[in-house]
Amino acid sequence: MSSSQDLQKIIAGRRAADFVQDGMVVGIGSGSTIAQVITALGERVANENLKIVGVPTSEKTRRNAAKLGIPMYNVDDVDKIDLTIDGADQISDDFSAIKGGGAALLWEKIVAFNSRENIWVVDSSKRVPKLNQYLPVEIIPYGSDQLFKRFTADGFHPTWRLDQNGNPVRTDSANYLIDLHIPVIENPRDLGQELINMVGVVEHGLFTDVVNRVVIGSDDGVEIIE
Ligand code: 5RP
Numbered sequence: 001m002s003s004s005q006d007l008q009k010i011i012a013g014r015r016a017a018d019f020v021q022d023g024m025v026v027g028i029g030s031g032s033t034i035a036q037v038i039t040a041l042g043e044r045v046a047n048e049n050l051k052i053v054g055v056p057t058s059e060k061t062r063r064n065a066a067k068l069g070i071p072m073y074n075v076d077d078v079d080k081i082d083l084t085i086d087g088a089d090q091i092s093d094d095f096s097a098i099k100g101g102g103a104a105l106l107w108e109k110i111v112a113f114n115s116r117e118n119i120w121v122v123d124s125s126k127r128v129p130k131l132n133q134y135l136p137v138e139i140i141p142y143g144s145d146q147l148f149k150r151f152t153a154d155g156f157h158p159t160w161r162l163d164q165n166g167n168p169v170r171t172d173s174a175n176y177l178i179d180l181h182i183p184v185i186e187n188p189r190d191l192g193q194e195l196i197n198m199v200g201v202v203e204h205g206l207f208t209d210v211v212n213r214v215v216i217g218s219d220d221g222v223e224i225i226e
Contacts, residue, residue: 004219008123012217013037015224016085016121017044019213022051025078027111028065029086030058030104033121037085042068055081057111058104059172075111084115088122089205090133091214096188100136100205103161103171109203117212124218131185136161136205137195138175141168147200148178157181175202 013036020026020041028038038061044050046069054070055078056062062072075081086108088097097120099105112118139147151158161169161177168176185191185206192206214225 005123005125008217008219009033010036010217011222012121012123012215014040015217015222016119016215017041019083019085019119020044020050020052024082025053025055025073025080027081027084027086027115027118028054028056028061028070029084029108029111030061031087031102033087033123034061034085035064037121038065038068038070041065041070045069053078055084055111057084057086057108058102061104075107075114081111081115083117083119084111085119085121086112088120088126088207090126090128090131091120091122091211092131092188093129094188095211095214096131096185097207097211098131098133098135098185098205099207100138100177103136103169103177105136105205106138106171106173106175106203109207112207112210118210119213119215120211121215122217124216127216131188131206132183134159134179134181135185135191137178137180138171138173138202138204139178140200140202141174141176143200144168144176144178147198150198151178151180173202 017040089101090098195204
């Protein structure tokens with residue numbers, strides 16, 4: 001990652017954290033951009049006496065936020081989530097996104113869809129006219145070879161998500177991930193419906209009709225699209 005991209009993540013993450021208000025239940029996303037949000041929220045908790053409750057989208061986020069003094073609760077332990085701040089792998093002009101590069105897409109989607117408001121925070125490299133990056137799909141391990149063959153037959157060019165030892169990555173829900181390599185996703189809603197209807201698919205990384213505000217870091221500063 002270039003230092004310019006690092007800087008963009010820092011300024012965007014800090015700006016996004018400003019939207020959190022005292023007393024909120026906050027869904028906290030996953031990834032390197034959200035690490036900046038967590039740092040900024042930790043500082044606000046320590047320095048401004050900000051009182052919030054966090055709901056994590058991954059075990060890693062739960063650990064990192066708790067270390068900074070943010071009380072973390074499971075999604076089923078809160079009445080509602082006021083605001084969720086999360087990253088994205090790509091955001092298209094119609095404000096659809098691909099998520100799941102960090103293997104957290106299932107919890108991210110559950111938290112997002114149980115949140116009153118959603119903010120995505122990204123560096124400028126994530127903005128694209130149309131989604132065209134690998135698409136993560138979380139699947140049940142049982143029967144996963146069969147599903148892989150079906151993805152291949154359907155022309156989705158699947159690859160397994162493997163760890164450094166060559167074993168399938170396990171998500172926080174102990175599922176596998178397959179990445180689909182589709183050159184351009186012309187209609188994210190239709191593709192999302194097709195994937196979710198396939199037996200063995202738990203969830204896919206296409207997020208449509210969910211975001212309220214996008215915070216983008218660039219070399220010129222932070223842009224907010226509402
Ligand atoms: C994790 C995600 C992340 O939000 C996405 O991968 C962006 O990560 P980063 O901020 O590190 O680029 O969807 O599942």
